[in-house]
Amino acid sequence: xxxxxxxxxxxxxxxxxxxxxxxxxxxxxxxxxxxxxxxxxxxxxxxxxxxxxxxxxxxxxxxxxxxxxxxxxxxxxxxxxxxxxxxxxxxxxxxxxxxxxxxxxxxxxxxxxxxxxxxxxxxxxxxxxxxxxxxxxxxxxxxxxxxxxxxxxxxxxxxxxxxxxxxxxxxxxxxxxxxxxxxxxxxxxxxxxxxxxxxxxxxxxxxxxxxxxxxxxxxxxxxxxxxxxxxxxxxxxxxxxxxxxxxxxxxxxxxx
Numbered sequence: 001x002x003x004x005x006x007x008x009x010x011x012x013x014x015x016x017x018x019x020x021x022x023x024x025x026x027x028x029x030x031x032x033x034x035x036x037x038x039x040x041x042x043x044x045x046x047x048x049x050x051x052x053x054x055x056x057x058x059x060x061x062x063x064x065x066x067x068x069x070x071x072x073x074x075x076x077x078x079x080x081x082x083x084x085x086x087x088x089x090x091x092x093x094x095x096x097x098x099x100x101x102x103x104x105x106x107x108x109x110x111x112x113x114x115x116x117x118x119x120x121x122x123x124x125x126x127x128x129x130x131x132x133x134x135x136x137x138x139x140x141x142x143x144x145x146x147x148x149x150x151x152x153x154x155x156x157x158x159x160x161x162x163x164x165x166x167x168x169x170x171x172x173x174x175x176x177x178x179x180x181x182x183x184x185x186x187x188x189x190x191x192x193x194x195x196x197x198x199x200x201x202x203x204x205x206x207x208x209x210x211x212x213x214x215x216x217x218x219x220x221x222x223x224x225x226x227x228x229x230x231x232x233x234x235x236x237x238x239x240x241x242x243x244x245x246x247x248x249x250x251x252x253x254x255x256x
Contacts, residue, residue, distance in 0.1 A: 008093050013045060020151040022053050022063045030149040036081065040067060050077060054084075054093050061085045062093040064101055069214060072114065077105045079115035090123075098132060102166055111166050115157040116143060119240075120208040120226060123248050125160075129243040130221040134164035136240035139231040142226055155212060155219070157226075158227055161239070178250065183227040189218060190225035200228045200251040203210060212229035 013019050020038050027034030044065055045051035054062035066079040079101060084093045104107035105113055117124045119136070128134045138161030144155060147157050185203070205211055205222060212219040233251055234240060242250035 002182045006056045008053045008056050008096040010052055010062075010096050012050075012052045013041070018037065018060070019045075019051075021035065021060050022051075023058055025063055025085060026081065026083055029086065030151055034150060038064065046132065050101060052097070052100055052104070054097050054100075054158050057089075057094075059085075061088045066101070066108075066115070068114075069114075071114065074112065075110055076112040077101070077108075077110050081113075081115055083206070094118075094127060099106075100166075105120075106166055107145060113164045113166065115162050115164075117162060118208075119160040119230060119249075120158070120204050120222065122206055122243075123125050124203050124209075125204070125243045125249065126245060128164075129241060129249075130160050130245075132164060134162045136160045136234060137163045138141060139227075139234040141227055141231060143220055151209070154216070156223060158223065158231065160234070166219065182225055190222050191231055192231065198253060200233055200249075202226070202249045202251065203247050204249070 013022060016038065019041050023034055023038045023041060026036055041051055044067060045090055047067075049068060050064065050066040053065055054064075062082070062084045065080065066077050066081075069076055069078040073204065081131040082097055084097075101113060104113075117128065119125060119139070129136070138160050140161065142156045143156040143159035144152075145154065153206050178199035178201050179193070179195035180201045180203075181193055181195050182202040182204075183193070184203060185191050188205075204226060206223060208219060211222070230240070230249060230251070238251040238253055240249050240251045242248075
């Protein structure tokens with residue numbers, strides 16, 4: 001018989017030792033010195049924010065932290081950072097962290113969680129939209145400015161704003177034929193086709209990070225093309241509510 005599968009256990013941090021291990025894991029994922037200090041993570045949890053880890057046995061394999069905010073006067077949880085140990089990515093750890101975060105928020109009387117991510121990160125887009133059922137409701141070009149961590153160095157920090165309603169979805173699909181506003185050409189470059197159709201589709205490459213290493217100029221072209229199509233559409237009132245495994249966003253005009 002094979003080894004038993006261990007599902008991650010997610011819980012809030014209880015000791016400074018756990019918090020120190022969490023910041024070390026974040027530094028392993030994002031590169032030294034890491035995106036968050038032990039003191040900041042400790043203060044965030046103490047002040048009523050969200051700070052939790054995922055363990056498989058005694059091994060810390062994931063970290064998530066967020067702070068409280070407001071949108072149109074309503075209290076929300078802004079999920080600032082979530083990371084999974086590199087050799088555990090693609091499994092159940094990220095999903096377990098988000099479900100714990102969801103439960104925690106509901107216990108605080110919070111019905112909405114928001115966060116940001118790079119809209120060119122296809123795996124994250126699929127996770128956020130297809131697995132969690134969240135929506136992209138905003139787009140910010142170069143949101144953080146120049147970033148020096150190992151993941152973002154050398155690139156512009158465009159970010160999609162994700163909103164996860166923890167109750168019933170507010171999205172109502174509209175009827176109509178979709179229009180492709182961004183697609184690849186035969187050489188792998190972006191093809192931009194503006195449209196204001198009720199439903200839009202936009203394609204993104206499989207691994208933009210690897211593309212940045214192999215062909216920085218092509219990666220920059222995709223960054224600008226997504227900004228000029230997907231970004232403009234979202235800023236103009238569209239909501240991205242779908243992502244396929246092969247890289248297609250679906251956008252529609254936002255519901256009230």
